[in-house]
Amino acid sequence: MSGEKEGSTGQLPLSDQDVVVYLQKNPDFFVENKALLEVLELPARYSGEQIVDLQHEALKRLRAKQDMLVDNSRSNMSIQMATHEAVLAMLEARTLDELIGIVQDELPILLDIDMAAIALEGAVETIDMSAEGMPVLLPAGEVQRRLGDQDVSLVASVQPGDPLFGAARDLVRSVAIARLYSTETMPAGVLILGARDENSFHPHQGTELITFMARVAEILVERWLSASDMDE
Numbered sequence: 001m002s003g004e005k006e007g008s009t010g011q012l013p014l015s016d017q018d019v020v021v022y023l024q025k026n027p028d029f030f031v032e033n034k035a036l037l038e039v040l041e042l043p044a045r046y047s048g049e050q051i052v053d054l055q056h057e058a059l060k061r062l063r064a065k066q067d068m069l070v071d072n073s074r075s076n077m078s079i080q081m082a083t084h085e086a087v088l089a090m091l092e093a094r095t096l097d098e099l100i101g102i103v104q105d106e107l108p109i110l111l112d113i114d115m116a117a118i119a120l121e122g123a124v125e126t127i128d129m130s131a132e133g134m135p136v137l138l139p140a141g142e143v144q145r146r147l148g149d150q151d152v153s154l155v156a157s158v159q160p161g162d163p164l165f166g167a168a169r170d171l172v173r174s175v176a177i178a179r180l181y182s183t184e185t186m187p188a189g190v191l192i193l194g195a196r197d198e199n200s201f202h203p204h205q206g207t208e209l210i211t212f213m214a215r216v217a218e219i220l221v222e223r224w225l226s227a228s229d230m231d232e
Contacts, residue, residue: 079209080209082110082111082112083111083209083212083213085110086106086107086110086111086213087212087213087216089102089106089107089110090102090103090107090213090216090217090220091216091220093220093224095224096221096224096225099118099217099220099221099224100117100118100130100134100136103116103117103118103191103217104116104117104130104132104134107193111193113193113194113195113200114168114171114172114194114195114196115134115165115166115167115168115171115172115192115193115194116191116192116193116194117134117135117136117165117166117191117192118136118180118189118190118191118192118217118221119135119136119137119138119164119189119190119192120136120137120138120180120186120187120188120189120221121137121138121139121140121141121142121143121182121187121188121189122137122138122140122187123140124137124138124139125139126139126163127139127142127163127164127166129166129167130166132166132167133166133167134166134167135163135164135165135166135192138189138190143179143180143188143189143190144188146164146177146190147177147179147190150179151178151179151207151211151214152176152177152178152179152207152210152211152214153175153176153177153178154175154176154201154202154203154205154207154210155174155175155176155177155201155202155203156174156198156199156201156202156203157173157174157198157199158172158173158174158175160172160173164177164192165192165194168194171194171196172194172195172196173195173196173197173198173200174194174195174196174197174198174199174200174201174202175192175193175194175195175201176192176193176194176201176207176210177190177191177192177193178190178191178193178207178210178211178213178214179214180214180217180218180221181218183222185222185225185226186218186221186222186225189218189221191210191213191214191217193210
């Protein structure tokens with residue numbers, strides 16, 4: 001293409017440079033318009049070391065984009081299936097203690113993380129641990145301090161030693177903390193998911209599946225607390 005090309009719709013003609021600038025600002029243009037690769041007149045293949053095979057490069061980048069989309073789709077599907085399995089495991093709990101045990105013991109395996117716990121606010125001054133070393137009771141106001149107005153906090157990198165992670169405090173490097181809302185029978189609390197690898201959780205991730213798990217945990221905790229009050 002050389003010089004300016006007259007438009008057929010009465011619009012101002014585009015120069016070669018206009019097209020170049022547009023494509024530079026829209027690098028995904030040919031990914032979104034794949035059919036153009038079949039009609040464009042691209043340079044023939046050359047073997048010279050200094051000559052770039054544009055057709056080969058265009059197709060290679062397109063395939064790389066497609067492979068990335070497929071990998072992301074598979075990863076998302078795997079995470080979704082793991083979340084469903086984790087929820088089903090929680091639903092099998094017959095008591096509150098059993099639910100807490102399932103969260104601590106089974107969720108890390110199902111979700112491929114390193115620690116998980118449910119902790120509720122209570123009449124304690126510091127974070128109280130279970131016999132297994134996992135947080136179960138939090139001081140009043142701890143949920144608000146950790147989450148502010150958020151339902152879920154995803155932290156890519158955390159410093160070791162935070163008591164919120166209990167026995168895993170020196171292991172956890174990335175964490176998701178999801179709010180459990182208080183009700184008439186249940187204090188505020190959190191679902192904690194921790195991983196040893198940084199960026200296992202990060203702020204750019206979606207929070208829908210973690211929120212779903214937290215809502216299920218919230219319903220189950222309230223159910224068992226209500227049942228305990230009725231037994232008394």
